[in-house]
Amino acid sequence: MYSDIEISQKNKPIKITDIAHKLGLSGNDLDLYGNYKAKIHWDAIKKAKHNSKLGKLILVTSISPTPAGEGKTTISIGLGDAINNQLHKKTIIALREPSLGPVFGLKGGATGGGYAQVVPMEDINLHFTGDMHALTCAIDTLAALVDNYIYQNNECNLDPNSILLKRGIDVNDRTLRKIIIGQGSKFNGIERPASFAITVANELMAILCLSKDINDLKYRIGNILVGFSTTNKPIYVHDLGFEGSIAALLGDALKPNLVQTLEKTPTLIHGGPFANIAHGANSIIATNLALHLSDYVLTEAGFGADLGGQKFMDFVSDHLEKTPDAVVIVATVRALKYQHEKSTTNLANENIESLTAGFVNLKRHMHNMKRYNIPVIVLINKFDTDTDAELRTLQELIRAEGFESEIVNYHDLGSKGGIVAAQKVIDLADNNTKEIIKTYDPTDNIKAKIEKIAKNIYHATNVVYSEKAEKHLENIKKLGKDDLPPIMAKTQISFTDDKKQLGAPDNFTLHVKNLSLKNGAGFIVVYTGNIVDMPGLPKKPAALNIDIDNDGKISGLF
Incomplete structure (x- = not known):
């Protein structure tokens, strides 16, 4: 079988103006970025709001991610293609930017x-329409303006050691996690500790x-909280x-950015906050x-249902x-076997015992997800190594818990790899008359909200706060912001804050x-375990496989 990028490059996309026409938009509603990608004008967005009839919203989430792979985005795209092209229902897929x-x-x-891909995949995965670069510039411009404010006059008496803003770069670079700026002569600014977060983990991305x-x-x-004055007064961006x-x-x-799938389904790809730090949903x-x-509308929540799924339902x-x-x-057979075996070595071998565990x-x-009072269905993403016995067992286990499931193979077959599944999904959406039930009440204090997430979603017995966390919580209360919702920063690999605990631990x-406090975004990030907002590169990064030839053709992008 061809690689993803080879499949993408063999595809013949249609002009983005033709994709827009499917949605009732004209070329005048777009800012074109070549023939196959565009941004949608504000006038078109305002005009669309006159259509008071809203489509059905379908959220795609997953089990806890593993090295075995789950294929959540592939399923989101394939399912959208199936609803659009096989069931002939007007469909849009809404995803995050890479x-x-x-x-x-x-x-x-x-x-x-x-x-089951969105194209042009090279553009989307690299520079796309420049959104990430614009965000990076905005993040670093704000940081530079704040440091210059302190250097030039500092009328608000902003304490340099209290600054909460981080600089940004859309690169995995562990060396930038902690730095010293302003070193050398006084003309280089105020010397102080600083740090970088990857662009998508910055508050401006969430905003x-x-x-x-x-x-x-x-x-x-x-409303972004910059830091505090020397008299402990909060200083916000609007103060400066x-x-x-x-x-x-x-x-x-x-x-928002408009593109298309291989099967010409309209797709909006816009924004990309991390789900293990921020809220993990597109714009x-x-x-x-x-x-x-x-x-x-098919949309996706980042990582597993305990992170992106919970945040989507309770916050987004x-x-x-x-x-x-x-x-x-x-879900996949392979990933569920990994939850028990904790190794990818033997996942190609049939193992009903590991699957069941x-x-x-x-x-x-x-x-x-059922707790939210919204209908749930499991789509089993089929791999070539899955045996009939394993797939049958998994469906029986799902059925025994009172849930529906379907086996799909959008990866190999495109929209034809799950037509029955697509029909079941839209039947669930069409027949839903229930109102969502949240994990916590908006009037709960911040500790109560955190405890309800920890106990009801993670199945923790209790929550323990470090001395540092208690101090920060007290400061948030003094600012009158402790009624904001919590956004849990937690490893995506486990229900716990320890990535080594797989499966479904409790107690x-x-x-x-x-x-x-992310005051501009309107939430409080709650850090559990060892979470970093600037990832590092692995021993053998994917960059080793990426190349470009003299005709400008890119290879190695998966």
Whole structure:
């Protein structure tokens, strides 16, 4: 079989203006970036809102990720293609943008795989329409303006040692986690410790994805907490007057990007916050626009249902014009065997015992999603090594828990790899009349919210706070911000804060090490375990396989 990039390059996309026409948009509604990608104008977004009928929203999430692979994005794309092209329902897929760091590192891109891909995959995985570069510039411009403010006059008496802002770069570079700036003579600025976070982990990325329009973007940027004065007074970006210039850098980046799948299904790819640190969903603007322009919207939550899924249901859905109508959980035989074996060595061999033991991971995710009172279905992403006995066993285990499932193979067969599954998904969405039930009440205090997530989603027995976390929580209370929702920063590999504990552990303690107020984004990041916001590169990064020839043809991108 061809590699993903070879399949992509053999594809003949149609012009993006023709994709737009399927949605009732004209060429005048677009900012073209060549023939196959475009941004959608504000006028078109405003016009779409006049369509009061909203499409059905289908959330795709998964079991806990493993090295064996789950294929969540591939399923999202394949399912969208099946609904659009096999069932002939007007469909839009709404996904996050890839980050360059993971593309050149270990995780890979975010455009699907096999015959369920979004194109042009090279552009999307690399520079795309420049959104990540604009964000990086905005992050670093804000940091530079703040340091210059302190150096030049510092009328607010901003304490350099209290600054909370991090610089940004869309590269996995562990050497930038902790740095010293302003070294040398006094003309180089104020010497102080500083650090970098990868672009997609920065608060500005979350703000971009949560903003409704440019005015909301400016308001949120203005509310970013910069640090504290020497008298412990909070200093926000609006106190320094930088929100307009930073928003100007992000004006184009705030417009959603329109592309297409291999099967010509319209796809909006916009924004990309990490789900193990931030909220892990594509932009609110893109998803709301899709809901106005189509009958069915497929969107994806980052990592497993305990992270992206939980955050989507409890937080992201509050910013959308509607909550999900159905939830799809992606699982594989291989990944569930890995949950028990903790090794990829023998996953190609039939092992009903390992599959049954590893099923506890899927079981917990299914029941967690069921708690939200929204219909759930499991799609089993079939691999060539899966045996009939294993697939049959997995479906029986799922059925015994009271859930539906279907086996799909969108990777090899495109939209034809799961037509029955697509029909079942839209039947669930069409017949849903239930209202979502959240994990916590908005009036709960921050500790109560964290405890409900820890106990109801992770199955922890209790939550323990470090001295540092308690101090930060007290500071957040003094600012009057302790009513904001928590965004859990946790390893994606385990329900616990220890990535070595696979399966579905219970009766454990969740350790909260730190809390960070993201006032512009409107949430509090709760750090558990060992979470870093600047990833490092592996021993053999994916960059070793990436190349380009003299005709400009890129190879090695998966």
